[in-house]
Amino acid sequence: MKKLLLGNAAVAQGAYEAGVHFVSSYPGTPSTEITECMATYPADEVFVEWAPNEKVAAEAVVGAAIAGGRAMSCCKHVGLNVMADAIFTDSYIGVSGGAVFCVADDPGMHSSQNEQDSRHYARAAKMPMLEPADSSECLNYTKLAFDLSEQFDTPVFVRLSTRVSHSQSLVEIGERDNRSVKAYEKNIPKHVMMPAMARGRHVLVEERTRKLMEYAATSPLNIREDNGAKIGVITAGIAYEYAKEALGDKVNYLKLGMVWPLSETLIRDFVASCEKVYVIEELDPFIENECRAMGLDVCGKELFTLLGEYTPAMIAKAVLGQDAPAHTTPAEAIPNRPPVLCPGCPHRGTFYVLKKLGLTVSGDIGCYTLGAVAPLTSVDTTICMGASISAAHGMAKVQGTEFNKKLVSVIGDSTFMHSGMTGLVDIVYNKGANTVIILDNSITGMTGHQDNPTTGKTIRGEATKQVDLIQLCRALGVEHVCVCDPFDIKAFEAVVREETARDEVSVIIAQRPCALLKSVKYEGHCEITEACRKCKLCMKLGCPAISVDKETGTVRIDATQCNGCGLCVGVCPFGAIVKVD
Amino acid sequence: MSNTTNIMIVGVGGQGTLLASRILGNAVIREGYDVKVSEVHGMSQRGGSVVTYVKYGEKVHSPIIDQGEADIILAFELLEAYRALPYLKTGGRLIVNDQQINPMPVITGAADYPADILGKLDAAVDLTAVDALALAKQAGSIKAVNVVLIGLMAKSTSIPYESWIETVKTTVPPKFLEINLKAFDLGYHHQS
Numbered sequence A: 001m002k003k004l005l006l007g008n009a010a011v012a013q014g015a016y017e018a019g020v021h022f023v024s025s026y027p028g029t030p031s032t033e034i035t036e037c038m039a040t041y042p043a044d045e046v047f048v049e050w051a052p053n054e055k056v057a058a059e060a061v062v063g064a065a066i067a068g069g070r071a072m073s074c075c076k077h078v079g080l081n082v083m084a085d086a087i088f089t090d091s092y093i094g095v096s097g098g099a100v101f102c103v104a105d106d107p108g109m110h111s112s113q114n115e116q117d118s119r120h121y122a123r124a125a126k127m128p129m130l131e132p133a134d135s136s137e138c139l140n141y142t143k144l145a146f147d148l149s150e151q152f153d154t155p156v157f158v159r160l161s162t163r164v165s166h167s168q169s170l171v172e173i174g175e176r177d178n179r180s181v182k183a184y185e186k187n188i189p190k191h192v193m194m195p196a197m198a199r200g201r202h203v204l205v206e207e208r209t210r211k212l213m214e215y216a217a218t219s220p221l222n223i224r225e226d227n228g229a230k231i232g233v234i235t236a237g238i239a240y241e242y243a244k245e246a247l248g249d250k251v252n253y254l255k256l257g258m259v260w261p262l263s264e265t266l267i268r269d270f271v272a273s274c275e276k277v278y279v280i281e282e283l284d285p286f287i288e289n290e291c292r293a294m295g296l297d298v299c300g301k302e303l304f305t306l307l308g309e310y311t312p313a314m315i316a317k318a319v320l321g322q323d324a325p326a327h328t329t330p331a332e333a334i335p336n337r338p339p340v341l342c343p344g345c346p347h348r349g350t351f352y353v354l355k356k357l358g359l360t361v362s363g364d365i366g367c368y369t370l371g372a373v374a375p376l377t378s379v380d381t382t383i384c385m386g387a388s389i390s391a392a393h394g395m396a397k398v399q400g401t402e403f404n405k406k407l408v409s410v411i412g413d414s415t416f417m418h419s420g421m422t423g424l425v426d427i428v429y430n431k432g433a434n435t436v437i438i439l440d441n442s443i444t445g446m447t448g449h450q451d452n453p454t455t456g457k458t459i460r461g462e463a464t465k466q467v468d469l470i471q472l473c474r475a476l477g478v479e480h481v482c483v484c485d486p487f488d489i490k491a492f493e494a495v496v497r498e499e500t501a502r503d504e505v506s507v508i509i510a511q512r513p514c515a516l517l518k519s520v521k522y523e524g525h526c527e528i529t530e531a532c533r534k535c536k537l538c539m540k541l542g543c544p545a546i547s548v549d550k551e552t553g554t555v556r557i558d559a560t561q562c563n564g565c566g567l568c569v570g571v572c573p574f575g576a577i578v579k580v581d
Numbered sequence B: 001m002s003n004t005t006n007i008m009i010v011g012v013g014g015q016g017t018l019l020a021s022r023i024l025g026n027a028v029i030r031e032g033y034d035v036k037v038s039e040v041h042g043m044s045q046r047g048g049s050v051v052t053y054v055k056y057g058e059k060v061h062s063p064i065i066d067q068g069e070a071d072i073i074l075a076f077e078l079l080e081a082y083r084a085l086p087y088l089k090t091g092g093r094l095i096v097n098d099q100q101i102n103p104m105p106v107i108t109g110a111a112d113y114p115a116d117i118l119g120k121l122d123a124a125v126d127l128t129a130v131d132a133l134a135l136a137k138q139a140g141s142i143k144a145v146n147v148v149l150i151g152l153m154a155k156s157t158s159i160p161y162e163s164w165i166e167t168v169k170t171t172v173p174p175k176f177l178e179i180n181l182k183a184f185d186l187g188y189h190h191q192s
Helices: A007-017 A032-038 A054-066 A077-093 A119-125 A135-152 A195-218 A238-250 A264-272 A286-293 A312-320 A346-356 A367-372 A387-399 A413-429 A469-475 A489-501 A537-541 A567-571 B017-030 B078-087 B117-124 B132-139 B142-154 B161-171 B174-188
Strands: A002-006 A022-025 A047-050 A071-076 A099-105 A156-161 A167-172 A222-225 A231-235 A252-256 A258-260 A276-280 A360-362 A379-381 A407-412 A435-440 A480-484 A506-511 A525-528 A546-548 A555-557 A577-580 B004-012 B034-038 B049-057 B070-075 B088-097 B126-130
Touching (some): A002 A007, A002 B017, A007 A099, A007 A156, A032 A047, A054 A071, A054 A099, A071 A077, A077 A099, A077 A195, A119 A286, A135 A156, A135 A167, A135 A195, A238 A252, A238 A312, A252 A264, A276 A312, A346 A367, A346 A567, A360 A387, A367 A407, A387 A407, A387 A435, A407 A489, A413 A435, A435 A469, A435 A489, A469 A506, A489 A506, A537 A546, A567 A577, B004 B017, B017 B034, B017 B049, B017 B161, B070 B078, B070 B142, B078 B088, B132 B174, B142 B174
Parallel strands (some): A022 A047, A022 A071, A071 A099, A099 A156, A231 A252, A231 A276, A480 A506, B004 B070, B088 B126
Antiparallel strands (some): A525 A577, A546 A555, B004 B049, B034 B049
């Protein structure tokens, strides 16, 4: 049966067909849907979970594979940084049941804080990496990755990019291989990575890489497409599809489905068969540098950018000198439309107050990063998951007490569980006096509503134990923990003033659910009445529903945008905003 | 460039462009074409510009559409239609929902929303403008704007009406089927 599937859904289907027993991940765009799709398969066939972070997820997968199950963890590129500690050593341990780590890069940074190229991890951790180009390959490569994992006794990477993850194309759906979990075997030299054992394993890892290189030379993953042309293109993943569209059969292709390790023989033979060879790959010159290290003369990043996504037009221009087809371009500048906090977003109340108080805001990863965008411009820094708390600790220690009294960290409930807790322990332990605001919107928001340890539900929607943030913070040694609704602007401002003034560490839990949750029912919409004095205070909320006519100064609320959350009603000093049905 | 039909759906995050592309994608596979649908999830969905590419034909390679390659652009918002203009093929068709949603730089006064976008588009290309919001209201929900627009666009494709109706039935949640079928018909039979 042929079906139109998202690349991510096809990875899930591939893992399912491979008989995967255990999947553990932390959400991260563009990888999230893989694990969400896994949870649509029967619970008695595959155990699927959201872990508190990628490292925990990866370790759980390593354990499941040691214990004889087929296991997978999926993450975005920066999630792989968090996983890395587990993975580098898992490379030495190998597997009993197959282990697959699926990582989705985000060229163009549609939803990410950097543009790192995950292929470097495959080389650094000495693990094979497969890279599909469409949904059909997503399914087949993932399936094959489990077999390769067991055949070569290694965890295997499957690398995706945004356009592969989030494009739908046709796939052939197959049956599940209902294999059982292998018996557990105690094996200290293989599973206990202390120096004496690890030295032995490292020898095997190097041997394994040599065997994998031999496999790469003849593997059906690496395809030579001879069109009798003089020009050759070495490419992989989505860049293959772009090249194919741009260059058709005007060139020969070496499409690498396995991007690590590379087969020197295969590449040498291909290059020798062409007069000129281009390496076309998004982000870093990974394959290109390997070719150059082999002493091969190829064209690469001197023609193609290191930045962002490629397009067929870009390739047609670089290789064939062909211009884009005729098109019309507007004669004037078109205003950008950056993402914004949604109407009714609970974070809007928080940032309105933080900006009003002129605080330095150490930010984190989530929807609330958008608190940096005008007109809120409240967030000062965003680094990585959990850094809002630890970075603020460093800021406070070098800048001193007075600075700290004007400094807060903001971090979501899910991000706090991910890696915010450890930063808080650092502050408590090392006598800090920071104020941390946990933005508890009852869900993992940015990635599209995933449950987490604070929501009381599993990925399959079953009720489970719920981490109590108040008790948790107290247990970590924070004596001043309070809960406040960020939409109660006056009360919230008073709480922030009080807690930042304190000479001790404190946590404010800003509690209000995400406006997009089905359980949140705001009704009607808000309207501006004649009592409006055009003071524009409501404009400071940065609500996409409220705008001002530039010429008349009249403020209006767009009823199609407004969801009736009523935050602006409380902000207006003249009572000029009312809610209507 | 390859011989595919290229349709771009543009709008503002939250307008329901993903459901529209899903209906379109499903309608196309019913007809036996190869198809690729490229979406963007995540941060840009939070009220930012969103673009979906749908390409179909005998064989589709790249899931994205370059400038000058779109046969049809279906725009859910005026400014996004204007932004997407360079992607339209010479002789291509632009269908636009006559709705203005101010982006944050316009709201804060840092930029101006271009005047008379419809007039400028009409002068440049084959334009169909529609008040899809009014038609969606007529169908029973302003959220059905996406299906109204798909209905309007459906007429410009070679895919038969019945096939579209079957696709809508299998793609939208049953709870909203009646509204969506009505919305599709209002779009399909709209005289511009």
